Amino acid sequence: MDTGVDLEVSLQGGSKTEKTPHRREQPDAMETDAEGKQQPHLVLANKLFLLTHSDVDDIEKVRIRDEVTSTVVADDMAPLYETLTASSVLELDQKALDSMRAKIEEELKKLDEKIADAEENLGESEVREAHLAKSLFYIRIGDKDKALEQLKVTEGKTVAVGQRMDLVFYALQMGFFHMDFDLISRSIDKAKNLFEEGGDWERKNRLKVYEGLYCMSTRNFKKATDLFLDSISTFTTYELFPYDTFIFYTVLASIISLDRVSLKQKVVDAPEILTVIGKIPHLSEFINSLYECRYKSFFSAFAGIMEHIKLDRYLYPHFRYYMREIRTVVYSQFLESYKSVTIEAMAKAFGVTVDFIDLELSRFIAAGKLHCKIDKVAGVLETNRPDAKNALYQATIKQGDFLLNRIQKLSRVIDL
Structure with a gap:
C-alpha cells in the first residue's frame, strides 16, 4: 500500500521507512529525525491565521494569499477552499474548484477499489493500510468529519497499541489545525487510556x-x-x-x-x-x-x-x-x-514616567495582583506582603469552616 505509506509520511513530516511483515512494534510513520519538518497543514494553518491578522501588511498578505491558494489547490483541499471563498478569504475560481472535486472523486474511487481488493485477496495488515490511506487522504484534503469517521474505521482494523496511538496523533493534528479544543481534549484522554495498555x-x-x-x-x-x-x-x-x-x-x-x-x-x-x-x-x-x-x-x-x-x-x-x-x-x-521605595526610584529603574508607574501599579493593586499600597502624598510605595504562616492559618480556618458546614448539612439529612 504505497499510497498509504507516502501519505502518512507526507502528513507527519517524517522520512519514509521500509515496512516488513515481521518487525518489532516501534514508531514508524510517526518517526521524525532531527531534520524533521513541520506538518504541512499546520504551516498552512499559520498562514491562514496571518492572512486574517490586522497587524500583517497588505503587501505581505498578497504573498501569503498566493502561497495559501497554491497549497490548497495542490492538495485538492476543496472543502477548505469552499469555506475560505465563502468567508472571502480567497477569491472563488470555479474552474479550479471543479478540478479539485473531480480529482477527489477519482482518488476516492481508487482508494475504495484498493480497500475492496485488500479485503478479498490480501491479509489484515493490507486491509488496515488501505483504510489508513483513505483516512490520510481525507486529512490531506481538509475534510475533518470524514477523516475522523474513517479513522474510527481504521482503528477497528488496528490491533497494535502503537499504531492506534498514531491514529490519535492524526486526530490531534486535525484538532490543532481547526483549533478544535474539544477534539484535542478527547484525543489526549484517549491516548492516555491507550498508554495504560502499553506503548x-x-x-x-x-x-x-x-x-x-x-x-x-x-x-x-x-x-x-x-x-x-x-x-x-x-x-x-x-x-x-x-x-x-x-x-x-x-x-x-x-x-x-x-x-x-x-x-x-x-x-x-x-x-x-x-x-x-x-x-x-x-x-x-x-x-x-x-x-x-x-x-x-x-x-x-x-x-x-x-x-x-x-x-x-x-x-x-x-x-x-x-x-x-x-x-x-x-x-x-x-x-x-523593598519594604518601601519611592515611585520616582521605581520609574527610573524601569525607564518610564512616574505617572505611568502610578497608573500601572494602581490597577494591579486593585486587582489583588500586587501586595503594596501607594502613598501619593509622600510619593512612596509601601509593601505589605502577607506572612506565609498567617496565610496558611487563614486558609486552614476557611477550610475548617467549610468542612463544619458540610457536616452540619449531612447531619440534618441523616436526622430526617
Whole structure:
C-alpha cells in the first residue's frame, strides 16, 4: 500500500521507512529525525491565521494569499477552499474548484477499489493500510468529519497499541489545525487510556508536547510549563513546530509559572535552552534581564517579544493576559527587595514616567495582583506582603469552616 505509506509520511513530516511483515512494534510513520519538518497543514494553518491578522501588511498578505491558494489547490483541499471563498478569504475560481472535486472523486474511487481488493485477496495488515490511506487522504484534503469517521474505521482494523496511538496523533493534528479544543481534549484522554495498555516512551514523550501545547492554548501555563520542561531533552515532535519555537513557548510559559529559583535551575541555566535561545530574537535578553534585574533592558526586549506573540496563532488569544501576568511578575520581583521605595526610584529603574508607574501599579493593586499600597502624598510605595504562616492559618480556618458546614448539612439529612 504505497499510497498509504507516502501519505502518512507526507502528513507527519517524517522520512519514509521500509515496512516488513515481521518487525518489532516501534514508531514508524510517526518517526521524525532531527531534520524533521513541520506538518504541512499546520504551516498552512499559520498562514491562514496571518492572512486574517490586522497587524500583517497588505503587501505581505498578497504573498501569503498566493502561497495559501497554491497549497490548497495542490492538495485538492476543496472543502477548505469552499469555506475560505465563502468567508472571502480567497477569491472563488470555479474552474479550479471543479478540478479539485473531480480529482477527489477519482482518488476516492481508487482508494475504495484498493480497500475492496485488500479485503478479498490480501491479509489484515493490507486491509488496515488501505483504510489508513483513505483516512490520510481525507486529512490531506481538509475534510475533518470524514477523516475522523474513517479513522474510527481504521482503528477497528488496528490491533497494535502503537499504531492506534498514531491514529490519535492524526486526530490531534486535525484538532490543532481547526483549533478544535474539544477534539484535542478527547484525543489526549484517549491516548492516555491507550498508554495504560502499553506503548513506548517515544510516543509518551510526544504526547507531552501535544498536551503542553493544548494547555498553553487554553491558558493553563503552569501545566504547560511542566510538560514542556519534561520534554526538552527528548523533543522529537517536529511535525507540530520547530525546536526553536518549542523553546520559545517553554521560556514564555516558565517565566510566569516558576519561582525565581526554579527559573534559574530549569530555564536560565538549562543547556538545551542555552544552545538555541540566542537564535530567537529578544528571548535571551528577555529572560536574562528579568533574572538579573535589569528592568530597562527587560522592557525593551518585552516590546519585541510582544510583537512575536501577536503573530503566533496559539498565543495571540492570550496576548493581553500574558502582558498582565508578565508585568505582575516583574513588578513583584522589584518590590520584593523593598519594604518601601519611592515611585520616582521605581520609574527610573524601569525607564518610564512616574505617572505611568502610578497608573500601572494602581490597577494591579486593585486587582489583588500586587501586595503594596501607594502613598501619593509622600510619593512612596509601601509593601505589605502577607506572612506565609498567617496565610496558611487563614486558609486552614476557611477550610475548617467549610468542612463544619458540610457536616452540619449531612447531619440534618441523616436526622430526617
